[in-house]
Amino acid sequence: MQSDIDLGSVLEACNLSESQDTVTYVAGSVIFREGDRGDCAYIIESGEVRIVRDGEPEPYELARLGPGDLLGEMAPVDDQRRSASAVAAAETRLTPIPRQSIEALVDEADPMLRLLVRLLMHRLREQAGGGKVGEGTVDGDQPSDVRAALHSVREQALERVRARREISDALLRRELVLHFQPIVDIDRWEPRGFEALVRWAHPERGLVSPGGFIESAEKSGLINPIGQWCVRSACELLQALAASATFVSVNVSPEQLRTLDAVERLVGIVHDSGVDPSRVKIEITEHLLVDNPDVAVRGLKRVKDAGMTVAIDDFGTGYSSLSYLHRFPLDTLKLDRSFVDGLSESEQRFAVVEAIVRLGERLSMDVVAEGIERVEDLRTLESLGVSMVQGYLLGRPMPAERLRGWTVKLDRASALGRAAPRGLHVA
Ligand code: C2E
Ligand code: CA
Ligand code: CA
Numbered sequence: 001m002q003s004d005i006d007l008g009s010v011l012e013a014c015n016l017s018e019s020q021d022t023v024t025y026v027a028g029s030v031i032f033r034e035g036d037r038g039d040c041a042y043i044i045e046s047g048e049v050r051i052v053r054d055g056e057p058e059p060y061e062l063a064r065l066g067p068g069d070l071l072g073e074m075a076p077v078d079d080q081r082r083s084a085s086a087v088a089a090a091e092t093r094l095t096p097i098p099r100q101s102i103e104a105l106v107d108e109a110d111p112m113l114r115l116l117v118r119l120l121m122h123r124l125r126e127q128a129g130g131g132k133v134g135e136g137t138v139d140g141d142q143p144s145d146v147r148a149a150l151h152s153v154r155e156q157a158l159e160r161v162r163a164r165r166e167i168s169d170a171l172l173r174r175e176l177v178l179h180f181q182p183i184v185d186i187d188r189w190e191p192r193g194f195e196a197l198v199r200w201a202h203p204e205r206g207l208v209s210p211g212g213f214i215e216s217a218e219k220s221g222l223i224n225p226i227g228q229w230c231v232r233s234a235c236e237l238l239q240a241l242a243a244s245a246t247f248v249s250v251n252v253s254p255e256q257l258r259t260l261d262a263v264e265r266l267v268g269i270v271h272d273s274g275v276d277p278s279r280v281k282i283e284i285t286e287h288l289l290v291d292n293p294d295v296a297v298r299g300l301k302r303v304k305d306a307g308m309t310v311a312i313d314d315f316g317t318g319y320s321s322l323s324y325l326h327r328f329p330l331d332t333l334k335l336d337r338s339f340v341d342g343l344s345e346s347e348q349r350f351a352v353v354e355a356i357v358r359l360g361e362r363l364s365m366d367v368v369a370e371g372i373e374r375v376e377d378l379r380t381l382e383s384l385g386v387s388m389v390q391g392y393l394l395g396r397p398m399p400a401e402r403l404r405g406w407t408v409k410l411d412r413a414s415a416l417g418r419a420a421p422r423g424l425h426v427a
Pocket of ligand 1: 181196197198209211214230251283313314337370371372373390391392393397
């Protein structure tokens, strides 16, 4: 039932072209020559590369590089000509990284890292005698502090390039899957909604949780195609579930609301799916509201105008600033697991949860409590008037195929002391 990834968006986000693949060089062939323009860098996938410089009476070798090494990155960063030649020492497979991707990486980098890269380039240039910049393999000529800093910058850049490639490959191979966790209405003892949670079905590592790749996806811009695919798949799920009272919650990263274009794409996906937009809830975190309030207001207003609802996730764990609450069009507060866990045993925790629940009531917002694992905590939440809950006690995240006809396995009479009225059923 899950929809296809938008290939164009993935390639666009990665700054890749469909033809970008690995290139194989036979032993002895020249990868680039000293004096060439540097249009790309390379990652060595397998084989060995010799870096040589012209010299009298004959060329001399500067370095040998192997799998995992980055090659030829300096000239494209600095817009200089190659200061050495690279020759395949054995059959060698390389992944080219075009100049635009490198420029984008430097531009996106943490300001400190960006400064470090520029500074290193400057020092290297001076050292190489005004203009003759090494190809990253001439570290032997440099003082050890420059060498160490260069090594660290190179490692970080390489790590990012690798992560970006891994995730884009995962998207193109359709290895991402969505699981859905029930959000249960404890008055009726039935699911009222489902939260969509992404997983990576990795061929070797098994099911990878979002903690292992969402941050890289956010940094590389790939979160947009991933997020669009999540929303499209969530809408397809809603179409397939007959019960019109159910909603789907989708986690949305700040990046997905940053530009009007990205917001319009989300709105367009929901519109095109034909589902009632009020059945789609987007979950955002406090970071978005605090880091960039004006952008957040603009994005959220558009989402609300399109008929969707908005939840604030992990409420109270971020900056704990309440000042933003009245500024934003929010419908739901999601009470973080850290407050819920052990609620029944801690007076402090009880006081915090009670205050948040009352705050939600006063602001006419729904409260959903997450991460419920224990019956005692569920009872305490019920006594505080929380009626929407989510947690392993009631149901774990599961593939879409298992949702049809899903019912809460826990017995309500033994959990809360009362049987459930007959109500909604997820057909
Ligand atoms: P979240 O939005 O706070 O999601 C709730 C997390 O708590 C999920 O972890 C869920 O499996 C877990 N959980 C639910 N009930 C319980 C419980 O009773 N006990 C415990 N210990 N954990 C419980 P998951 O799936 O690993 O997701 C982690 C985070 O990754 C999410 O936190 C969300 O911030 C992010 N994420 C997941 N899917 C997406 C996505 O499609 N897009 C974006 N941008 N972020 C996502
Ligand atoms: Ca969430
Ligand atoms: Ca949460």
